[in-house]
Amino acid sequence: SLPSPLSFVAKAPVVPVVVIERLEDAVPLARALVEGGLPLIEVTLRTPVALEALRLIAAEVEGAIAGAGTVINRAQIDATIAAGATFLVSPGTTPELTSAFTEAPIPIMAGCATASEAMRLAELGFEVLKFFPAEASGGAAFLKSIAGPLPHLRFCPTGGIGPANAGDYLALPNVVAVGGSWVVPSDAIRAGDFGKVRELATAASQLKRAAKF
Numbered sequence: 070s071l072p073s074p075l076s077f078v079a080k081a082p083v084v085p086v087v088v089i090e091r092l093e094d095a096v097p098l099a100r101a102l103v104e105g106g107l108p109l110i111e112v113t114l115r116t117p118v119a120l121e122a123l124r125l126i127a128a129e130v131e132g133a134i135a136g137a138g139t140v141i142n143r144a145q146i147d148a149t150i151a152a153g154a155t156f157l158v159s160p161g162t163t164p165e166l167t168s169a170f171t172e173a174p175i176p177i178m179a180g181c182a183t184a185s186e187a188m189r190l191a192e193l194g195f196e197v198l199k200f201f202p203a204e205a206s207g208g209a210a211f212l213k214s215i216a217g218p219l220p221h222l223r224f225c226p227t228g229g230i231g232p233a234n235a236g237d238y239l240a241l242p243n244v245v246a247v248g249g250s251w252v253v254p255s256d257a258i259r260a261g262d263f264g265k266v267r268e269l270a271t272a273a274s275q276l277k278r279a280a281k282f
């Protein structure tokens with residue numbers, strides 16, 4: 070069977086989705102998240118320094134569980150694992166990406182936005198699926214509906230989630246965690262205000278989940 074993300078996602082109700090523009094922000098940002106109670110950190114591969122940021126966080130930040138997000142091809146799987154990623158996240162799945170994921174040695178939250186995509190990934194053995202873009206694809210109402218016919222599927226929704234709606238998702242038994250960038254606002258990072266990040270993380274880490282592990 071495929072490596073399961075469940076023991077990782079059990080550690081915190083929120084997975085911060087991080088965009089790092091300046092390499093020097095990586096370590097203090099990750100430390101603030103860990104101190105705030107959010108050890109899972111999804112470093113998105115959207116900036117030139119992303120891979121190096123991931124490497125630094127994985128190597129230097131005690132307690133961090135560093136993963137890579139926005140993984141869309143096989144080369145990125147190899148590069149992020151070499152950089153120390155302990156889990157991977159994708160926004161969606163193609164046949165090629167899915168087959169590369171099934172060969173990867175670390176847990177993966179593969180992306181889906183429809184019942185059919187979710188069913189296909191579950192058939193292949195993926196235990197936790199990223200539901201993306203969550204708000205635009207039907208939000209908590211979608212996940213509530215899908216739990217009727219497909220109660221065995223578990224999700225980490227991401228995209229458009231924040232303090233106002235995170236609780237709606239986490240109240241659902243098929244939502245193991247939510248992802249989002251709200252705990253790592255770009256203006257706070259730009260200003261070097263990691264105290265703000267720690268504060269937002271602390272609040273997010275206290276969100277209650279209905280899911281059982």
Ligand code: 3PG
Nearest residue numbers: 086227228229230249250
């Ligand atoms: C992602 O990469 O998963 C999303 O872009 C994060 O979405 P958010 O910025 O709406 O939280």
